[in-house]
Amino acid sequence: MQKRLTGRIAPDRIRLMMTPRPPDGAVERLLALGDPTGVVSDAMDELGIAAGAISASVLKPTIPGTTMVGPALTVRNVLQRADPLEGARNGVNRMGEFEAHNLACPGDVLVIQGVPNMSNMGGISALTGKRQGEAGAIVWGGIRDIAHSRVVGYPLWSSEISPVTGKWRLETVEINGSVQIGGVRIEPGDLVVADDTGVCFIPRGRILDVLELVEKKAKAEEIRCKAIVGGAPVAEISRSDYGE
C-alpha cells in the first residue's frame, strides 16, 4: 500500500520510506532491564563502539522515570533565512516532522536534528506521534507544549524547551538520512535507548552483540546488588568482575 505524503518535504528528500526494524525481541529485552543506559554504554565501550551516549544533562527527559527503546526514524531541520514575522503573516509552514509521523511504524523513535532557540515539535505533533504508535522522540533543539505531551504520554528527550514556533523559522530538509546530535552521528535504524541518565545510540549492525553483553553484565550486577544488601564486605563487592 502506498502512503499519501503530507507534502511538507520533497519526496526525493525522504531517504527511506520505512525505518529498518531492530532484531526481534531486542526492544523488549532492553526494556526488561529497567534503566539500562549505563550498562549499554559499558557494553559499547567494551566492544569498541565509539561515541554513542549523550548525557541527560544535555538531552533532558520530559517524563522522568521513563525508559524508551526503539529504532531511530531521523529528521533533519535547518534554519530558514527569512524574517519570521513576515513568515508568520504569510503562513507558509516548512516543518516536516509530520511526514515522519506519517511514515512511522509502531515503536519508532523520532530523532530530530533540529534548530536551537525555537520549537521543533509541539503538542499536536506529540499527540500525532502517540497515535501512530511511536515510542517517543529525541530532539536536538527546542520543543513546546510540554504539559500537553506529558498528558498524552509521549516522552521526549530534548536539549531545550521554547514557546516560539519553528513553523516560519526552520525547514525540514531530510527524513531518514544521517543526523548528528550532541557529538553522536546517528543513522536510521540505530537503536535508541533512553532513560533518566541519558540516551545511547546502538549502531544498527551491532544491536545483538551489544544486547548479549548487556544482559550478561546485568546479571552480574544483580548478583552484586544481592551481595551488597546481604552484607558482603566492600573490599569484596568492589572487585570489577564480581558476579561475572
Next chain:
Amino acid sequence: MQKRLTGRIAPDRIRLMMTPRPPDGAVERLLALGDPTGVVSDAMDELGIAAGAISASVLKPTIPGTTMVGPALTVRNVLQRADPLEGARNGVNRMGEFEAHNLACPGDVLVIQGVPNMSNMGGISALTGKRQGEAGAIVWGGIRDIAHSRVVGYPLWSSEISPVTGKWRLETVEINGSVQIGGVRIEPGDLVVADDTGVCFIPRGRILDVLELVEKKAKAEEIRCKAIVGGAPVAEISRSDYGE
C-alpha cells in the same frame, strides 16, 4: 488611602504606585486555555509583535504543572559595590522587592530584573507575596528557599537558584520602570503568561488582540486534536490551517 512605604527604596524611584490593570476577564480567559505559551507566542508572531517569549530552559518553573497569568509589577536590582562580608556585619539591607509586595494588587506578577549569583527573592518574601494575593513571580537571577515557596504555593520562574543572600550584595533601584530579561523588554502592566514551556510577555496595548487570536487558534487546535484521536490521516491533519 495612602500606603505606608517600607523605606527600602526612595519614593521617587517608584515610577507607578499601582500596576496598570489588564482588560476585564483577560486573565481568566487565558488561564482557561491550559498551557497557553505556545499559542500566545504564535499569536504574537502573526500580529507582528516582536521578541516576547523566554524559554523554560532559561526561566525554570519551581512548581511544574502551574500556569500563571497576570500583569507585570516590575523591579530592577543592581549590584552593590561593597565587600559583602562587611555588608553582612553592618546589616544594611538594600533589597527592595518588599516594597513591590507592599504595592501589589491581587493578581500581580512580580517581574524582577535581578542580579545573578545571588538570591533576589527568598521564602519570607514568597510568603508575603502570596498573602498579598500575587499570582507569583518571574526572576532574572537567583532565588532561594525553594522548598518554602513551594509549600506556600507561590510559583516562581527563575534563571537560577542560590542560597547566597542579595541583602548586602544588591540594591533595588527602581519599581514599575522598564526592565529587560533574557532578551525581552518589559513594561509595567504587560501581561505575563507562564507555563512549563516558558514565559510570554504581551505588551499592555495588545492584550485583547492577542487574546482574540489565541482563542481562535485554541479552538482550531481542539478540532485538530479530536481528528487525530479519531484517526484522521496524517496527511490531512498536518495541513497548517486544519480546523480554522
Next chain:
Amino acid sequence: MQKRLTGRIAPDRIRLMMTPRPPDGAVERLLALGDPTGVVSDAMDELGIAAGAISASVLKPTIPGTTMVGPALTVRNVLQRADPLEGARNGVNRMGEFEAHNLACPGDVLVIQGVPNMSNMGGISALTGKRQGEAGAIVWGGIRDIAHSRVVGYPLWSSEISPVTGKWRLETVEINGSVQIGGVRIEPGDLVVADDTGVCFIPRGRILDVLELVEKKAKAEEIRCKAIVGGAPVAEISRSDYGE
C-alpha cells in the same frame, strides 16, 4: 579493628582513615530546621566565613525535597591519559570511591571532586553507600543510574549526569585530602548542608558558631512568618531585624 582495604588506591593516598566527626547533635539540629541552606549561608556571611555555598542550579539534587547534613568524606578523581576503548578492553578499573564507602562512618557525606563528561558514581556504588549508612553524596562531575539511586534512597547533588563510565577514564588519587568544587575549597570533616536551594560547606572549626546563629535566625524567621500570615503590614514585616 583494621579495615581491609579495596586496593583501588594506594594506602598512602588516604590522608585520614576516618572522617572527623561533627559536634554532637549538630546534624540533628540542622535537619530540624527544614531547608536550611539560605539561613546557613546568611550565618556564614555574618560570621565572616567566605565562599561556602554552591547553587542548586550547579549542583542539582537527584531527589528534590530532601535535606542532607553530614561531615565531608572527600574523594579526588583525575583524568587518566589513555584511550578509553583500549582501557575497556583491558578492564583495569581505577575508580576508587568504593574505598571511601569502605571507610565511611554512618552519616558521612561523600564529596567527590570528579571529572566532567563521565560518571563518577553509579547505582551499585550508591547502593553500597546507602548500606554503609552514608547520608548521600556531592559530586562535581557526572553520575549515572539515577533511577537506581533514587529507588535506593541515596540522595546525590551533582553537576552532571552521564551514562558513560569513569572506570577506564578517570583515576581516584586521594581520599580525605582537600578538594575544590564550584569555587569552594572543602576539607574532610567540613559539615555539608544540602537542600533544594543548594549546598553549603561549614568549616569544621566553625560548626557550633554557625549553628547557634542559624537557630537564632530561624526563630526570628518563624516569628516573622506568623506575623505575615497574621496580616501584619508589609512595611512592618520587611524590617531586617523583625523578630530578632
Next chain:
Amino acid sequence: MQKRLTGRIAPDRIRLMMTPRPPDGAVERLLALGDPTGVVSDAMDELGIAAGAISASVLKPTIPGTTMVGPALTVRNVLQRADPLEGARNGVNRMGEFEAHNLACPGDVLVIQGVPNMSNMGGISALTGKRQGEAGAIVWGGIRDIAHSRVVGYPLWSSEISPVTGKWRLETVEINGSVQIGGVRIEPGDLVVADDTGVCFIPRGRILDVLELVEKKAKAEEIRCKAIVGGAPVAEISRSDYGE
C-alpha cells in the same frame, strides 16, 4: 572541459559544479569601501533582509586588517561515528574540502559548515586554496596550521582553532548545498563580505540592491566624517540622516 574529481565525495553530492558568479564589479566596489560589514548590515536591515551577519567575536579572523569579498562555495561536514585512533591507523581520509578547491573559480570564498573540536582546514589546504585563486574561507568549526595559512596569505574567519585533524573524525557530505553557520543560512553564490568586525552574507538575488544602498550610505558617512574632523557640533553631526 571536464575537471577530474578528487573522489573525496560522491559526485551526486556536489549540487553545483560551479558557484554562481556575482554581478560584474560587485566584488571590486565592495572592496573599495574599506571595512564594509557595518554598512552592509545596515543596508540589509533597511531592505528587510533578515539574519545575515555574524560577529567577529564568533568568527575570528586569522589575518586582522583584511577585507574579503566573494561568492560562497559551500561545504558541509558531519561527524563520523568511529574511533578516531582506529581511523588514524586505517588512514581513510573523508575530508572533502579539497574537492571544493578543485571546483573553485578565482575569487570564490569557501564557506564550510564544519565540525567543532577538530580541524576542518589545514595549511596544505589553505595553500591549495590560495593557488586556486580563492579569496579565502569561512569555517564553522576548527582550523589548524594558522602560521602556515598566514604566511601563504590565505585569510580565514573561523569559530575555533584546533591542532587535531578532522581526517578520521569528520566526513564531507555535500558541496554547494545549503549550509547554516552561526544562525545564518547560506546558499551557494551568496556574497560573503568579511572584515575585522565580522561577516555578512548577502543573498545572491539581492546583491545589487544592497550594493547600491551601501554606496549611498558610504558617501553620507564620508561627508559626516569630514564634518566631524572639521569641527561641526555634535548636536549637528549626530542627526541620523546627516549627509544623506
Next chain:
Amino acid sequence: MQKRLTGRIAPDRIRLMMTPRPPDGAVERLLALGDPTGVVSDAMDELGIAAGAISASVLKPTIPGTTMVGPALTVRNVLQRADPLEGARNGVNRMGEFEAHNLACPGDVLVIQGVPNMSNMGGISALTGKRQGEAGAIVWGGIRDIAHSRVVGYPLWSSEISPVTGKWRLETVEINGSVQIGGVRIEPGDLVVADDTGVCFIPRGRILDVLELVEKKAKAEEIRCKAIVGGAPVAEISRSDYGE
C-alpha cells in the same frame, strides 16, 4: 555656556552634565607606570576596596599595547521591544552615546552598559569621541567598525564585536547614572584604568589612596626586577615584601 543637546535622550535622564574630575595629576601618574592594572588591583585588595577589576578575556582591547586612564562618563542602553526590520524602515534612531560625546570633557572615558549581540558604538562615534578629546571607551556589548576606530586611534575595550547596528534595537536611557559591567558597579567619575590585562575601576573617593599605594608598590617591583636581572637567588626575590 550652555551646550546644545542632541535630543537623543530626554534631558532629565542626564544625571550629571559634567563628569566629576579626578584629582590633579592622578591620570598622568598612573599612565607613567606602564601597564598598571595588576598593581592597581593589588592596591584595591589591600585597601579593602571590593570587586573593581574585569579581565581582558572579557573586555578585550581593540588596540593592544595601549594603557588608558580617565574618569568614567557613564551611558546605559537597554533593548527596544520592536521588530528591528520595521525599525530600520522607519529610521528612528534611539542610540544616545552621541549625547555623551557632546557632554564629554577631554580625558573622559565613556563607560557603556550596552546591549549584547549588537553594536553600541561604531566608527563615526569613535571618531567623534576622539575629536572631543576622550581617552577612549569601555563597552559592555558589541562595537563595530573596528578598523575605523583603530585608524582614528580611539581605543576601546569591549565584550563583543558585531556588524549589526543598535540604532533600531536599543535605546539609551541614562547618562552619568550608575552602571554595572561584568560584576562591577561603576559611578560617574570613578577612575578607569585599562591595559592588555584588563580594566580596573577605582571608586572616585579612593583615587588618591590607591594611587599612593600603587606608586609605593611599583617602586618595590622595580627594585625586585633589578635584583632578578642582577642574578639574585630565587629564594630571595620571591619574598613577598622584597624591595618594600
Next chain:
Amino acid sequence: MQKRLTGRIAPDRIRLMMTPRPPDGAVERLLALGDPTGVVSDAMDELGIAAGAISASVLKPTIPGTTMVGPALTVRNVLQRADPLEGARNGVNRMGEFEAHNLACPGDVLVIQGVPNMSNMGGISALTGKRQGEAGAIVWGGIRDIAHSRVVGYPLWSSEISPVTGKWRLETVEINGSVQIGGVRIEPGDLVVADDTGVCFIPRGRILDVLELVEKKAKAEEIRCKAIVGGAPVAEISRSDYGE
C-alpha cells in the same frame, strides 16, 4: 649542590626536584619544523596516543608567531578558603610557582594547573622564569602583566587573563606531580609543543616515536607543498599519502 628552597610550599609536596630531561636533540628537531602542533597531533593519532592536544582557542598565546618546545615542570594550584580582602590585609602569600622557577632547568616549560578568575603568574614571575632559562609557560587559569611578559620575551599560553592577584586567593599544593589541563593529563617530563594553533603534550616515554613519525610526515608535506606551488592538479595532491 643543594638548592635553597623558597618556603612557599612544603618540601614533601615537591614530587621531583628536577624535571626529567627529553631525549637529546628532540627539542631542537621539533623547533626546526616551524609550527608543528598539527603534525604532532597527527603522529600521536597514528601511534594510538590518546587525548594530547588543546586548542589555541582555549589556551591562547600571549606572543603569536612563537613556537615553544620543552619538558613539563608541573605546578598545581588550588583555591584558598578565605576572604581575599582579609588575606590581602594579612599579606600571607601562598602562590608557589616561584619554587618551580627555583627548580627549573634551562628549557623547562612551566605547566600550571591553576585557578580560574585570578592570576596564577604575573610579570615579575615571567621575568624570573626568563632569567632561569625557561622556554615559557602553559597556564590553566589567569595570568597578568601581559605587556611585561611580552617585553621580557617569556611566552605564555593561558586560558584567561586577569588583573586580580592569586596571592591571597590560591595556594600551590604540588610541584612535579600529575596535572590535568583542558581534558589532558600531563606528567612531569612530558614534552610540551606549542604554537599559534594550540598545545600538544607528548608522553615522556613516546617522544622519540612521535618525533620520528613527525619528521617523516613533515618531509611528505614539504613535497606536497612544492607540488601545489608547481601547479599539480588538485585531484593528485589531495591524495592522503602524497609525498610519503
